[in-house]
Each structure stands twice: as C-alpha cells, then as structure tokens.
Amino acid sequence: MQPASEANQRIARISAHLHPPNFQMEESSGLRRANCRAKGAAPGFKVAILGAAGGIGQPLAMLMKINPLVSVLHLYDVVNTPGVTADISHMDTGAVVRGFLGQPQLEEALAGMDLVIIPAGVPRKPGMTRDDLFNINAGIVRTLCEGIVKSCPKAIVNLISNPVNSTVPIAAEVFKRAGTYCPKRLLGVTMLDVVRANTFVAEVLGLDPREVDVPVIGGHAGVTILPLLSQVKPPCSFTPQEIDQLTLRIQNGGTEVVEAKAGTGSATLSMAYAAVKFADACLRGLRGDAGIVECAYVASQVTELPFFASKVRLGRTGAEEVLPLGPLNEYERAGLEKAKQELAESIQKGVSFIKK
Ligand SMILES: NC(=O)C1=CN([C@@H]2O[C@H](COP(=O)(O)OP(=O)(O)OC[C@H]3O[C@@H](n4cnc5c(N)ncnc54)[C@H](O)[C@@H]3O)[C@@H](O)[C@H]2O)C=CC1
C-alpha cells in the first residue's frame, strides 16, 4: 500500500494532465503542464532550443528528447510551443521537457542552460540567397543572444539561423558588449555541409557514407562552403571533373533542397539530423570525452579573418582548439581565396549591424 500522501500526489499529477491549464494564458502553469512525467531528471545536460516549433526545431526537439546526454529540454518559440511540447513530452525517454512561449518567457527558458541551439528565423524561398534573410534574422538572433547574456552567459551556443556567416559575428558582438563573450562557446553550425559532403562523396566512391569523412571549411553560403576533397578519409582520388561537380553540389546542397521544396522552406530534416550530430558532439565534449573533432564556424586565427569554419576540437569549455587546415591543393587554395572575399563582407555586415 502506498502512504496516503504519496497516493494523493500521484492523483494530483495525473489530474493536472487531464485538466491542463491554458498554456498561453498562464505563464507558469504552462510549465507545470509541460513537465514530463519522468521520475526526476536523469543525470545529464540542460539544453534549450530557440525556434523549437519550426521546420528544424520540431524534429530537432524530438531527436534531442531521445539523446541520453540530455536531462532537461526547454523548447522556446514565439508560436506553437504548447502543442510541440505536449507532443514531445509523451515520449518515454529520460529528458524532462518544458515549453516556453513568447518573449516574456525567454529568460526563464534559458535559465541555467548548458547548451542553447538556435534554429529561429525565416528560411529561404527559391531565388533567394542566405544573405537575403539578414534583415529579419539579424534582429531575431540579437534578441535571443541578449536573453542568453541574462540567463545563461556560460552556455555553449550552437547557431543555425542564416546567414550563419553573419549571425555568428552578430552573436559575438552582443556577447562582447555585455562582457560575456568567450569565443570557445560560440559555434556556427556548418555540420550539414559535412553531412552532405560525406553523402555525395560516398555516392561517387560507392561507399557507406558513415565510413566517409570530408572536412568542409570556410563558411556556410555558396562559394564560402569549401570541401577539402584532397583530405577525404578514407584516402581516395577524384578526376578533375568529379572534383568540380562534387564541389558545386556540396556548395549548392541548400539550394537543391530549397528548389525541390518549391517555396515551402529549406532543409529541415537533414538539418535537424546534422544539428543533433553536432550538439551531441558538443555535449560529449562538455562531459569530458577526449578526441572529439568536428567542423564548425568559430572565432579563428587559421586565416586573417576573425571567423572561419574548420575542424575544431570540442571539450569541457567548448571549441578548445581550432585545428590547422592541413595541406591544400591548388584547386582548394583558389577556392579559399574566393571564400575569404565573400566571408569578409558577411562578417563585416554582422559586426556593423550591432555597432551601428
Ligand atoms: N546552418 C544551417 O546549415 C542551416 C540553417 N537553416 C536556417 O535555419 C533557420 C530556421 O529554418 P526553419 O526551421 O526551416 O524555419 P521555420 O520558419 O520553419 O522555423 C523557424 C522558427 O523560428 C521561430 N521564430 C521566429 N522568430 C523567433 C524569435 N524571435 N524567437 C524564437 N523563435 C522565433 C518561428 O516561429 C518558427 O517556428 C533559417 O534561418 C534557415 O535559413 C536552415 C537549414 C540549414
């Protein structure tokens, strides 16, 4: 027999879900309703997703709920988080899920987080470049980063919102102004370029993509996406025509999806997969696992540019080491020069947005 008080508590927990308070009307009751019924959080990290109700946000939230390294998962958006949170909280995995709706709940959503993943913002339509998203997404990223400053200045930030080449410098400027900037903790997510490169190269080589590792450096737009096909593992060689075609397809991977989706958005499912792959690497680094290396767009001294994507070693404090680019062939050196020109402008645009 259970003691009466424990039985009463159990009944109260069940009836809270049978008669849920209105999430949108009552700020704090929304949190109660969304609390997962797992018996106490498993040991692990606290992760927030900002933009959690979007095309990337929803599958990303689902995959993070499955991740055993996550004990608490906060889902924040300006729309639809009650439904997404209720849905995801029914999954019988360890992480406790809570939902947060609208800017008044941003600081609460971020309180005490170890890792913040940001896929908030508008996606492209056919005919647009990622830079065309700047005017809307720059302001969104600034607001969200101001929330991070207030509630979890020591969190690792994984920034997905485009144009990544500019939004990462924007985030850095917000953190610098607040005096909380640590370059190791701010990472632009370029993992989808690596995921695509692994897939397309594996197709050409007739290999399982899981066996292939292609470093992709530079940034995350057009010619700034520079796959290093001379450094593919396992070692292999390509004809000049294959190099041209593979490079172009990897650089245009995003556009390929935007066009196929014909006005309904850009990559969401492969991006959620890539974001989780990257977030999981960051969490394993935070846990202290050794030897975790992934490509990311970070503050960097490997070129003369202040931000650059390349392989970084992830550890307890974030991107602990930016690894050298390794030997580039002539084709890649030419690509690097083109990438740097465009990157320099995108970085400057982001910095000026905050400084102006
Ligand atoms: N880094 C990368 O490799 C990739 C980046 N992206 C970018 O990710 C972003 C999101 O893409 P999708 O999820 O497809 O877009 P979406 O429109 O489906 O979802 C975006 C979500 O952000 C939310 N949002 C808007 N303003 C917000 C704010 N102030 N605070 C919190 N949430 C807010 C929206 O309500 C929406 O739920 C886009 O900028 C897209 O270009 C997309 C694919 C790959």
Ligand SMILES: O=C([O-])CC(=O)C(=O)O
């Ligand atoms: O292409 C887009 O706009 C979305 C994106 O960044 C990608 O899929 O790589």
